[in-house]
Amino acid sequence: MQPILDVLAKPAKAATDGTMSTENDRTKIARQFIEAIPYSRALGMSLEEIGDGVAIISMPYDKRFVGNPATGVIHGGAVSALMDTCGGAAVMSHGDAPAGTATIDLRIDYMRAATPGQRIRARAECYHVTRSVAFVRATAVDDDDENPVAAATGAFTFQRAKGA
Amino acid sequence: MRKPEPVQVIKTRRDAALRGLVESVPYIQFLGVEFDRRGDELTAVLPYRDDLIGNPMLPAIHGGVTAAFLEITSIIELTWSSLWTDMEDGKLVSDVPLPMPKTIDFTVDYLRTGLPRDAYARARVNRSGRRYASVHVEAWQDNHDRIFAQATGHFLMPTREDG
Numbered sequence: 001m002q003p004i005l006d007v008l009a010k011p012a013k014a015a016t017d018g019t020m021s022t023e024n025d026r027t028k029i030a031r032q033f034i035e036a037i038p039y040s041r042a043l044g045m046s047l048e049e050i051g052d053g054v055a056i057i058s059m060p061y062d063k064r065f066v067g068n069p070a071t072g073v074i075h076g077g078a079v080s081a082l083m084d085t086c087g088g089a090a091v092m093s094h095g096d097a098p099a100g101t102a103t104i105d106l107r108i109d110y111m112r113a114a115t116p117g118q119r120i121r122a123r124a125e126c127y128h129v130t131r132s133v134a135f136v137r138a139t140a141v142d143d144d145d146e147n148p149v150a151a152a153t154g155a156f157t158f159q160r161a162k163g164a
Numbered sequence: 165m166r167k168p169e170p171v172q173v174i175k176t177r178r179d180a181a182l183r184g185l186v187e188s189v190p191y192i193q194f195l196g197v198e199f200d201r202r203g204d205e206l207t208a209v210l211p212y213r214d215d216l217i218g219n220p221m222l223p224a225i226h227g228g229v230t231a232a233f234l235e236i237t238s239i240i241e242l243t244w245s246s247l248w249t250d251m252e253d254g255k256l257v258s259d260v261p262l263p264m265p266k267t268i269d270f271t272v273d274y275l276r277t278g279l280p281r282d283a284y285a286r287a288r289v290n291r292s293g294r295r296y297a298s299v300h301v302e303a304w305q306d307n308h309d310r311i312f313a314q315a316t317g318h319f320l321m322p323t324r325e326d327g
Contacts, residue, residue, distance in 0.1 A: 036220075037217070037218055037219070037220070037226065038214060038215045038216070038217040038218070038220065038226070039215060039216055039217060039218050039225075039226035039228060039229055040218070040226070040228075041215070042215045042216075043228075063190060064190050064191070064193075064194040065190065065191050065194060066189070066190040066191060067189060067190075067191050067239075067264075068189075068264050068266075069188045069189060069190065070263070070264075074191075075189070075190075075191035075192075075232065075235075075236075076232075076235050076267045076270060077191060077195070077228070077231060077232025077233070077235045077236060078191060078228075078232065080228050080231035080232055080235065080270070080272070081226060081227075081228020081229065081231065081232060082228070083228075084218075084226070084227040084228040084231060085218075085226075085228060088227075102219075102224075102227075102274065102277070103227040103272075103274045104273075104274060105271065105272060105273050105274065106227070106231065106271070106272050106274075107269060107270070107271040107272075108231075108267075108269060108270050108271075109268070109269045110266070110267045110268060110269065110270075113266075
């Protein structure tokens with residue numbers, strides 16, 4: 001999660017002509033960038049929403065991601081990857097426009113088993129930034145969005161652009 | 165007393181138990197994690213592949229890959245150490261999938277950038293009770309002294325009866 005996500009924080013050059021499409025273009029470009037991260041792509045992640053320090057990314061159910069063969073439940077490691085990607089994207093979309101970010105630490109609480117066959121959707125929020133650190137919390141849900149599957153809290157580096 | 169078993173019989177039994185455990189989990193196969201065994205000591209190996217990258221500019225391994233690698237290493241170590249006695253006594257039933265511990269929480273410290281190279285990890289079970297276990301795990305790449313990530317996890321142990 002580093003400078004490649006630059007684009008999330010700044011309006012795309014092509015869209016700075018004052019047209020109404022700026023926001024949509026940013027989301028579109030952000031989606032392309034996140035979906036181009038090799039491992040995020042390997043897990044089939046797709047960006048649903050992004051902006052102002054909040055990101056929503058989902059991941060399909062796939063038999064290859066199963067962690068417990070007896071139950072067909074997705075491995076915690078795949079959920080970690082989703083939470084990490086989503087957390088990094090939330091940081092990059094913060095209004096202070098960081099030049100880059102990297103995960104310092106990430107804690108994940110597994111509250112219940114994700115239901116086999118259902119998509120997992122993570123929502124991460126960068127709720128505070130200092131000069132060099134961004135604090136993030138995230139939750140992941142499946143089709144039952146009232147009962148989270150997992151929750152995460154993390155600290156990320158917040159690399160400010162020179163002179164900012 | 166009974167005669168000690170030939171070393172090859174013991175090795176074959178241990179390797180088969182480990183292989184059964186590792187190969188039963190699709191996500192371990194998806195990530196390509198392998199395990200080296202010396203006696204009861206396990207070292208997890210993550211062979212590098214281009215699709216493990218999270219930042220193509222650096223390039224660096226995805227934080228989610230690192231987290232998954234550490235969690236896999238922890239769960240396999242925990243399961244392996246809890247089945248050791250039964251395995252040594254020849255009491256393991258090989259054709260039923262082993263019940264796995266469930267992760268309660270998992271906290272990863274990213275100490276250095278994960279480089280586009282093979283990674284290794286070893287886990288230590290600090291406490292394993294009937295219900296709960298606490299595991300610490302460290303991962304390195306070229307130099308064992310330069311740990312690039314570490315994690316602590318808590319796990320709910322499977323109840324023996326509900327296999």
